[in-house]
Amino acid sequence: MALKVKEVSQLAGISVRTLHHYDEIGLLRPERTAEAGYRLYAERDLERLQQILFFRELGFTLLEIRGMLDDPAFDRLEALELQRRLLERKLEQTRRMIDNIDSTIRHAKGEMEMTDEQRFEGIEFTNDPYEQEARERWGEAKIEESKKKLAEATRTPGLSAELQREWEERVQTLAGIRHEQPASPIAQQEIGRWCDFLHHFGTYSPEALAGLGRLYTEDERFTAHLDRYGAGLAAFMGAAMEEYARRHGSED
Missing domain, CATH: 1.10.1660.10 (Multidrug-efflux Transporter Regulator; Chain: A; Domain 2)
Structure with a gap:
């Protein structure tokens, strides 16, 4: 049901x-x-x-998770077995850290001595081999592709005063209608103007515009920056751009 x-x-x-x-x-x-x-x-x-x-509990980002789950090669049973291994490793590491804390408490109370090496037993910041396995198995290519798009989209250090003003105007206008439905006529009209503005920085296919829109909510830097103009703006713009891309993609 x-x-x-x-x-x-x-x-x-x-x-x-x-x-x-x-x-x-x-x-x-x-x-x-x-x-x-x-x-x-x-x-x-x-x-x-x-x-x-x-995957969230294991420290993967939402962008990484979507990349893995949407990969045609993704296998749920295989993923569950991998997640179990990751959690077992995480549990063992947690136990070692708890043992370290217990020893540190006893040392602080004068009940035992600790060597410099013992102070850091169980504390690990190295890459987990199973975590890397998951990325290589299902998500690495998609993650790297998204990172590349993000870098390209944010590489605009020399905005002229005129472009900066237009950027602010476009974002503020969108913030003012962010409670509209992303597919509504007014939302599509204004997001179309935003997409036209983006072409100052390069040529974006409908697919690229949709990908950039998704990054507005998947990448915390984008979300935090846009939501300064109004809570929920990043999500609204992302959804509106995906709808805009869908409509214009079908026209090609």
């Missing part, structure tokens, strides 16, 4: 806003919606959410 967003929120122990955010950035889009417009989550959606939460 399909579940509503509030039911999934209670079931998984995450907020409704988080689920909405996952939908907005294309990380977890329910298979269907009811006639009234609310989201309905099927068993397949819950399986994907479980994977998202496992």
Whole structure:
């Protein structure tokens, strides 16, 4: 039986806003919606959410998680086995750190002596081989591609005063309509002007515009910068750009 967003929120122990955010950035889009417009989550959606939460607990970014889950080569059973190995390693490392803390407490109380080497036993910051395995298996190419797009999109250090003013005007205008539906006529009109403005810095295909829009919510730097103009602006712009790209892509 399909579940509503509030039911999934209670079931998984995450907020409704988080689920909405996952939908907005294309990380977890329910298979269907009811006639009234609310989201309905099927068993397949819950399986994907479980994977998202496992990978989040293991320290992967939302961008990395989406890259892995959307990879055609992704295998859920293989992922579960890998996640188990990662969590076992994390548990063992946590136990060693707890032992270190216990010894440090005893040392502070004068109950034992610790060598310099013992002070740092169990504290590791090296790359986990299983974590690297996951990236190489499912997500490395997509992650690197997204990072490249981000670098290209943010490489605008020499904005002229005129372009800077236009940038501010466009963003402020979008902030003023951010509560509109991304597919509404006014949203599409203004996001179209924003996309036209972006062509000052390079040529963007519809696919590239959609990718850049997703980065507005997947990369914390973009989100923090845009949301200074109004909470939720990054998510609104990202969704509007994806819709704009979809419409214009179909015209090619």
